Amino acid sequence: MAKAKSAFVCTECGAEYSKWQGQCSNCREWNTLTEICLGSARPGASTPGSSGARGGYAGTLSREVVDLSGVDLTEVPRFSSTFEEFDRVLGGGLVPGSAVLLGGHPGAGKSTLLLQTACRLAQSKRVLYVTGEESLSQVAMRAHRLQLPTQGLKMLAETSIETLLAVAERERPEVLIIDSIQTMHLEDIGSAPGGVAQVRESAAALTRFAKQSNTVLLLVGHVTKDGTLAGPKVLEHMIDASLLLEGGSDSRFRTLRGQKNRFGAINELGVFAMVELGLKEVKNPSAIFLSRSEEQASGSLVMVVWEGTRPILVEVQALLDESALGNPRRVAVGLDHNRLAMLLAVLHKHGGLFTGDQDVFLNVVGGVKVLETSADLAVLLAVVSSLQNRPLPRELVVFGEVGLSGEIRPVPSGQERIVEAAKHGFTRAIVPRGNAPKKAPAGMQVVAVDKLAEALEAL
Structure with missing residues (x-):
């Protein structure tokens, strides 16, 4: 035995x-x-999981020792996913032989995005769409509702990896879509689908097939309540790119962010709008996120954040109200909660403004999550505006990192941020001195500051 x-x-x-x-x-x-x-x-004998993630690369690794200077530097071939925003996050398009994991909360639009991509790609390439959660009639009804071209797209309703791979060997697709990896299972694994063993080994088998057959593999993955990918972390090590589609049910906008990418940058951001006919690309996100009301209100300010290879203008809103609690609340939506507490301490120490008796609420308009520190100065100035109930000029734009000693630190790509703000009609900018341009864009007044106190005086 x-x-x-x-x-x-x-x-x-x-x-x-x-x-x-x-x-x-x-x-x-x-x-x-x-x-x-x-x-x-x-x-x-080799078992499905005996080599783990490394088994998927057996057909592509070199078995001979070579000198690094002799490695072929030919550009990795790519082809478009038919979505420019999708291609941007992927680093330029889909790479044959790559494995891409697309995660997101239920209802974010993962299946919709991949179905739209599959139907468009099927007009020129061999595409196999495998569904384990829905019946073929349900997928067909969605495609009909979205008015997608359905000719040429091969469909398969299956959850068995062995059967799926046998069909893939026969059909030889150029693009293989699995919706979702949590529903797939191997016969040799005793646990139920969705478990650690099944997810791990199913992904390993599919990745191995993609590498050996030069097939683009797109996997749909669910996320847990805290927003992390469901299943073992080793799944993220197996694949080449891990993308997260974010967006609440109360917002029509969806953001696609790269968390890992072996073929491009990981800080790229793609923006989509959920409309009647599915996900539509938003090619000018700044115009969407700057849809401000005509009435001036205190606590509202526009900042310039850098996402991947482009600047994006977003509005940050602050609301301060006298707290009736012994421990005032600090709520940040779209920003780091811990960094907000730190910035309020800097404002008190180096700006002379006390907020310890105020409830502080912060929100980034449009559901965008700001991950970089260039939003520090804009956050503090919005807080001061709400605290003193004095609206800020609508033509003002701000960016800069705030240090613990109250200094304003420069941020990357400062010149490009100022140019982007000028394109959208802003005429005044408060920026770190290290980002001050030698010649400001026409019609733009740039105020360079070194300290938080100077920024407060500039208002």
């Missing part, structure tokens, strides 16, 4: 162990090890 081989995998970081232990030695988390079956260990 062949002996069954098993291992214990951490669901947080993907570390493997030969036996169970209470704490993962790699990420230091407790009770995260789950046993997975690796199949039967026969002499000379």
